Structure formats: structure tokens, C-alpha cells
Amino acid sequence: MQTRVEDHVPLLTGVLSIVSLAVVFAAALQVVPTDALPTAPDAVLEAIPTLNAVVSLAAIGTIAAGIRAIRRGDVDRHRTLMLTSFGLFVAFLAMYLYRVSLLGPSSFAGPGVVERFVYYPVLAIHILLAIASLPPVYYALLLALTRPVGELPSTNHARVGRIAASLWLISFALGIVVYLLLHVLF
Template identity: 35%
Template sequence: MNARGAVRAHPRWVTAAISVVGYALVIGTFAGVVPIFPEISRETVLLFSDLIAVINTCALSALLVGYYCIRQGKVRTHRAAMLTAFALIMAFLVVYLWKVGGGFEKRIVIEQGQFLWQYADIVHGAYIAMLAIHILLSVVSVPVVLHAVVLGLTHDPDELPSTSHPTVGKIAVASWTLSLALGVVTYWMLNHMYSWTPMVR
């Protein structure tokens, strides 16, 4: 049995294994116990923040195109769009972890004179709520997205309707879309609408 056949025979185990590795890498980077990312300057952190927003916006666009295409029965275009979205998310993961591991995270600061500064507590609460949902969906969607991708890569298009791919794919699209959209919104709030300060770990 070749590698594709082995993955095809055990998609859930493969999904679980890749998910565990991904979680370990993210948690290790945040905890500072995976020092694999070179230190970067403040300017590079800012550049990476903008790059992450661009990547996420492109990934969201590809995701929506993929969803539209499968609804239209355009399987090949759907596959290309979804794999593009997945590749972009992998790029996001590298840039984001490098920003965290080699640089720093930011904390929002709402200053007098800024948009709705009179309601700073409400705005701050809304920002934290959106960020929390974005992070939660990012975490829980990992195995769902991976499972959909694994099934898509190991089965022929005419086989997929008989697998869990359609159901898992719908869940993946819903969670992934909302997560990416909230990520872009919180990016604009943090970097362009309000001020920020480096977060001490």
C-alpha cells in the first residue's frame, strides 16, 4: 500500500496526528518553549501584521469562491480554490508564529479622540469578544478543515459524496469563514482604528 492508500484508509487518524502536531507547535511557540523562529524587529512585526491581514483576506476570498463553485457543480474549480485557501492558511501560520515567536503580540488601546472613544469599554468588550470567537473557531476548525482536505486529496471527485466530505466541508466552510472574517475585522480595529501597545508574555 502506497502513502496515498494508507492515508485514504485511515483519514481520521491522519487528521488527528497532523492536528496534534499543529497544536503542539502553536502552544509551544506561545509558551516560548519552541525557539525555532529568529528574532525580528518592531518594524518587521508591523509588516507581518499587515501581511497576515492580506493572507487572511485572500484565503477568505478563495474559500468563498470554492463554496460558490461547489454549489454550481464546478468540482475542479472548487478543489483548486479550497486548496488555495488551505495553502494560504499554512502561509498565515508560518508568518503568525514567526511574529509571535520572534516578535510580540499587541494589546488594543482606545485613546481619546478615536472612533467611539466615549464608549471605550463597549468597544473594547466587542473587540475582545470578536477576538475570542476568532481564536476559538481557529482552534476548533483545524481538525475539521484538515479532515476535509485529507478526504479531498485521497478520493476521486465521484467518490467524495459517499464520504463525510460534504458534511465536514460545510462545517469547515462555516467556521473557517467566520474565523477569517473576524480576524480581518479585529486586525483593522487594532492596527488602523485604534492604538496598541506590545503585550508582555
């Protein structure tokens, strides 16, 4: 099985990216039947944005620490931190998708001028970077999981990983800004 995955990393990257985006858009557009989802108490649904902000902060920390680890040559620590980052991303996404499937996207309650010139631009960049980060994140992850560490320097793992980490960091940071605009400031 590993040989098959190793031979088809670009194809699997595309498939995972498309499936991930389809799931996200299905949830955001509320195509998922809410009857199929377990219902959480209102307090849990209300806590999800704050939990996701905390998860995002943790992911920023693990991504930054992972970058630092690989720059120091600590491959094992880098791998652990980047897998942790991916796990945090999955936790974030699961909570976000659950909440948005049940309640729909959050509405901005602040002034129209802030909505138009701050909130929407920040949200748009956050969403675009989140979408753009999926293929390089999956590609770097699949390369790392399907090849021995000694072979990774002969692949695009490091180059694509730098792109993935940069997009991921900015997207997580802007997600926190979106959270602050939606749930703290307004």
C-alpha cells in the same frame, strides 16, 4: 502509502490537529527559543499583521469562490480554490507564528471598555473558531486528497466541508476585525 492514509483519515486528522495546536500554543506562549529563528528587520515584523489581513481577505475570497464553484458543479475549480485557501492559511499561520514567537502576542492599546466588551469577545470567538476549524478542514482536505472525485459523494467530505468552510470564513473575518482593532483603530 495512499492506501494507508486513506484508511486512517480520522486518526491523521486528530494528529495533524493536535500537532498544529501544539505549534501555535508553543509560539504564542513563546516556548520556541528565539535564537533558533532567523531575525527579520523591524519593518518586516511590523508589516506581518497587515500582510496577514490581506492574506485573510484573499482566503475569504478563495473559500467563497470555492463554495460557489462546487455549487455550480465545477469540481476542478473547487479543488483549486480550496487548495489555494489552505495554502493561504499556511502562509498566514507561518507569518503569525514567526512574529508571535519573536515578539509575543500584541497588546490592545484602546480604551478599557472597548477591550473588555469588544476586543476580548471578538478575539475569543476568533480563536475558538480557528481551533474548531482545524479538524474539519484537515478531514475534508485529507478525504479530497486520498480519494478519487467520484468516491467523494459517498464520504462525509461535503458535509464536513460545509462546516469547515463556515468556521474558516467566520474565523478569517473575525481575524480581520482583530487586526483593525489592534493595528488600525487603536
